[in-house]
Structures are given as C-alpha cells and as structure tokens.
Amino acid sequence: MEVTYHCQAASPDRPNDDFVLATETFVLVLDGATAPAGVDSGCVHDVPWLVAHLAPNLAVALLRDRSASLVDVLRDGIAATMADHGDACDLTNPDSPSTTVAMLRCGVDTVDYAVLGDSAVLIEVGGDDSGLIIGLDDRTAFLDDYSLAAVRRLRNTDAGFWIASNKPEAAERAVVGSVPRAVVTRAALMTDGVTRLVERYGRSWRDVLDRLDKYGPREVVADVRAEERATAPGAFKGKIHDDVTAVFCRF
Template sequence: MRTELVSEPGDPGRPNEDFASVGLPASGQGGSLVVLDGVTPPEDGGGCLHSVPWFTARLGGALTELTVSLPDVPLAELLSRALTRTADSHAATCDLSHPRTPQATVVLARWSPGSVEYLVLSDSALLVESTDGTATALLDDRLALLPRSALATDALVDATVRNREGGFFTAAADPSVAARAVTGTLPRDGVRALAALTDGAARWVERFHEGDWADCLALLRAEGPRSLVHRVRALERADADRLPPRRGKTHDDATVVYVELPPSPPPA
C-alpha cells in the first residue's frame, strides 16, 4: 500500500490552515483519510479567540479518531459528532454564531475490504481512480456554480450565501451541515487509488488548466504529491505579474493526500 501526504503553506510567514491525516487501523482492515482546508478569517477574528489552525487541528483530529474507531457509523454522522465536539470546546469563550467563526472545507474517505465511502463538503476535491484506469472527480460544486456577482465582497458572501440555502456550506459550528455534504459508497474492488486535494493544490486543474483530473491523478501516480504542489507554485509565480490580477490569493495553502489501495482480498 502506498500513501503520500504533502501540505505546504501559501506563505511561509503564516501558519498553514490546512489539515491532513491518514488513519490505518491496527486490524489492517482498511483505513481512512481526512483533508480540511481552513477558511481564512476576517481581520476582526470572526468572534473567536482561536485561530483557524486551532480549529482545523481539533476538527481534523476528531475526524481521524472517529473514522477509524467507529467503522460502522456513516461519515456524515461522524462529521456531525466531530463538529459538536469541536464546538463544545470553545462555545463558552467564543461567538459561534458569527458567520466567519472558524470553519473549513472537508474531504473524508474510508475504505474497508468491501467498500470505499466518501464525503466532500465545499471546494476541496476527492479523485478516484478505478481499476480500469478511469478517473472520477467527486466534488461539491455549489460554490463554483454561484454567479461572480454573489461573491463580489466578503461581506456579501457572509450575508447571503455562506452556509445558506442557495449558496454553499462549510464545516463550522453547526453539526447539521454534515447532512449537506456530498456522500456516497463505491465497491472496494473497483477502486485502485484515491487523492484528496485542497483548492490550493487543485489549482493545477481548476485555475491554470494544465490538465484534467485524469492528468492530475497520472501526475500523482508518477511523481507524487510534492511534484504537483511544486508545479502549482511555479505557475503561481509566473501568474503573479499578469494583468488584470486574478481574484483570490496569489499563493494558497496546498495539501494533497494520495493513497494507492492494495488489491481487495478474495471472498472468504
């Protein structure tokens, strides 16, 4: 089994707001991956005393534990439990009703001898390579489908589309958001590899159009996640001086988890 994980901050002078982990149970039967992309807070801190890395570390740590220790509980329920646990840890000190309370995008995948489960919430990506070589991107595209006019300012986003019907959802303090995630289950014997990417790494496809998702998976298989992130950084540097400037950060935190699953065991 091959697993590789790379996470690099967009700015070396700022903490990385992403979180990534791979969990492999002691039983040797299956495993899980967790990738979170923390949402950069406003200058006023979003009503919370804690940083986004504090939040993603706690939410990601809870998800890593729960996806391994509770293999029979659906991923959406585990996300709900992890959000409740994380919210409880700072509800007494922070305003969790603030629209920019610490929050993150979520990608979860869990595999067993019989199945591969997945959950995607907001604009990170999960790529699945089938045993026949087909690549499929499992995405929550609600943010991408919004008109640019709805995203004109952070204040407009917070007031009209963030964690609202008709807009998009992220994992913040409300555990009910777990029911909004894109979820599903695939037959284990049809999956060869998985790759989870925050949008800072997915820029290779979505922003710079260097290839499609199948090309991205092929690059990860051949050269590994670090090569993909280094290519994104080179593209960002080349793009920085172009006019007009693009909306968004020049460099973003970039995280990739790549897992090649071993052949599924034959039926007993």
C-alpha cells in the first residue's frame, strides 16, 4: 500500500489537533476535539498531547497482534493512553480531552477499517461489485442540542455520540468493516475538515477520491481552504476554518 497525506492546522498561529501515523500496512488519522474556552477538562494535558500518545499506542496494538480486530486495537489504545495520563488527571471528567479515530489496515486477505467520531474512510473496490464503500461516523450531525452542557451530557453515550477519550468501551461503538484485499483499488481517510467538501460544499465522495488520486492530498486541502474563503460568515454551523487531514492510499 502506497500512502500520501497532507495535514494542516486551521491557522499557523495555533497548534494542529490532527495527527497522522502511516506505514505500508496501516494508517491512523486522529482529529482532536478543540477544547472550548473556559471548560475545565480535569486534565493537565492538551489535545495535541492526547493525539500524539493515542496514535502510537494504537500502532503498538496493531503491531503486537496483526490479526486483532480493530475494535480490540482501539479499546487497547484508549486504555493505554488513559494509563499515560497518570494520577494528575481526573479521567472521570466528561470533558476530558477527546479525539476522533479513523483506521485503515491492509492485511493479507482483507482491508479493514474503523471510524470513531466524525471522520471518514473511503474504499474503492473493483471487479464485478465495483463501487465505493464509505465508512462514516456522522452521529454528531444528529444531536438535538449543541450547547456545551448538552455535548458534555451526550458525549460517549448511546443517546449522543462516541469518541476516543476516557472510556475504552467506546471502541465497541466504532463504525467497522472489512473488504476482500483482492478487490480494493484505492482508499482515502479524512477528518471532518475535509469531509466538509461533501457535507457543506456539494462535492461527491467520488470526486474527492479522484482529486486525491490525480492531484494529491495537498491540492485537496487547498480545495477546502478555497471553499472556506468563499463562504459567507455564518452560512454554516461550526468553525469557518478547521484543521484538515487528507490521506490517499493506492493498492
């Protein structure tokens, strides 16, 4: 598997809460949830610390047992990162630092994926069943209330959404799937900073995948920034600019 990617902060004057870790057999994409101003997370660590610890912990789990399910890998990675926090952090706090996780693993017989939080994995298959498989966790798009209090109440619950933070059992709610390795031709992983090309700006998933293939992840990120600059303030809910990560995999 050949992997190319581009990861860019929302602006040059703030840390990037996205994180990518890639090898020839797996890719990990994390999108840390930016902490709202004034919210006490109960933790001495920031979001960049979280993604920089969780990604290697996931990689260790993937390498330790190459046949492990991605749900088990995700559960072990979250548990290991909780242990990394140490005693100075209150991991019972519902506002504990959190992050999305998107994983793609290329095995001998299958290509496996897992998505937790509002990121996406695209897998193109060829042959008689040609098409595009979309692994998308869009539960945050259907909340009834986006206030800080409501998000705190709904985070990591079946009534709301699940994310990697302080509950290893969140792994069991990930969107997962497997595809026969022989039919996979291309794949992509992206954070919600890039999925907005589809969800806000009317592109198709196929168009995004084709542009990643033809022009590369850097140009797709440039597409995002161009759309953001052309958008009137207040036209959409949420941030005008976001951290963005686009990954393209060729098989």
